[in-house]
Amino acid sequence: MNQSVKKMVSSVLVILMTMVFTACSSAPQNSSSKSVSSGEKSTAQSETKQETSGEIPTVTIWGSGGQEVRESLQAVADAFNVDADYNTKAKVEVQFVVSGTSEQSLVDRITAANQAGETDTDYDLIALDDSGISPIIAQNGEDFFVPIDTTKIPNYENVVFKDNIIGDTFVPYRGTTVMLAYNSEVVSNPPKTTEELYQWIKDNPGRFTYCDPSTGGSGYTFATTAIYNQLPEEAATSPDTKWKTEHTEEWDKGFSLLAELHPYLYQTAGKVQYPMKNAGSLDLLANKQVDMTTAFVNMVLTNKSMGTLPESIKLQQLDPAFSGALAGFTIPKIGKDKEAALSVIDYYLSYEAQSISWNTMYASPVVDTNKLENLDHSDWLKETNISTLRYFAIGSLQKDIAVRWTEEIAPLAQ
Secondary structure, eight states, X not given: OXXXXXXXXXXXXXXXXXXXXXXXXXXXXXXXXXXXXXXXXXXXXXXXXXXXXXXXXXXXEXXXXXXXXXXXXXXXXXXXXXXXTTTTTOEEEEEEEETTSSSOOHHHHHHHHHHTTOOSBSOOEEEEEGGGSHHHHHHHOTTSBOOOOGGGOGGGGGBSOOOOSSOTTOEEEEEEEEEEEEETTTOSSXXXXXXXXXXXXXXXXXXXXOOOTTTOHHHHHHHHHHHHTTSOGGGGGOOOTHHHHTOHHHHHXXXXXXXXXXXXXXXXXXXXXXXXXXXXXXXXXXXXSOSEEEEEHHHHHXXXXXXXXXXXXXXXXXXXXXXXXXXXXXXXXXXXXXHXXXXXXXHHTSHHHHHHHHHHHOOBOSBOGGGOOSXXXXXXXXXXXXXXXXXXXXXXXXXXXXXXXXXXXXXXXX
16 A cells, blocks of 8 residues: 655664564575566667667665675575576676664665765665665655556566555565564463463563564564554554554553563563664573564574574464565666666566575565475475565654653663
């Protein structure tokens, strides 16, 4: 669904609260068979340009997030560049801003280029979570991204998640979601609903944790779910501030629930402690200091593959579900070769590329997983397959949740 997005107060904090991956993986980059239509990728315009110039256009993908996202984008780009069906259409380069560094944010870079009136830039494709697109639109206008003609992307027919919260300017290439991670050696019957989870936390004091919501998306998801489970489902995909100003009772109930659960959470030195970042809560789970936490699926699987999490760590989705997101491509109007960019999107949607993405960072595929081959830990894919996603795209209300949590919940630990 398309929503008008209001300008955000602090783009940096919003990006921190979007679903950021921080685990790294060096899994083998195996290939699988491509889609039947993989060789039919060119458009008349891009072919004419190549015939005239005699050069293959370079398409630059810009992304931001954790290092494993960078590695996945690069692995697929490398495969594109050696594929004879594609490398005559374009050459792919990846530019990436790793989150949590002092580098200028991707949002600020794009905005600066646009406001300077630059055109024909190397911002050919932007690869971000759907919720990460909002800050760019807020600062550059709703017409900053051009509609994507999916009829020129043959492999788009492979995509099972055609509905998204951005609209026709966005094509997803991977999914992500937060689930309940638990130690099956201790927890034989994990909670299946949020109410069961809340009761489990009270019945097992000190054995559950979630990270500070302002430092990691898994903690933010736990807090947001507590609030938005009180609201109509449509609120989860709306940036309208009415869901806060006209629903103060529901917000109060959500924060009262978080305060109620606070004394039963993980403690150190006799005080409740909220770990920093997504990795912090997983460290406690790995060291058996807690038995359960919220976590990104790909982070859990990556850590299991590296041996930093034991095989006994399992994943469980709840009802109502924790939030999920789609990462995808958008094409800025200031990009230099929009037609060549379509061939790059097409490749990332091929079955081969989707397998590479799984093997590199255990990214949830956006295609029919039964058609993927040569997968590492294919059993994990079956266990964590996301047939549906519960979106959260609430604009500047993300910041409001984090600020209120910091003001009301964090001080309880002092």
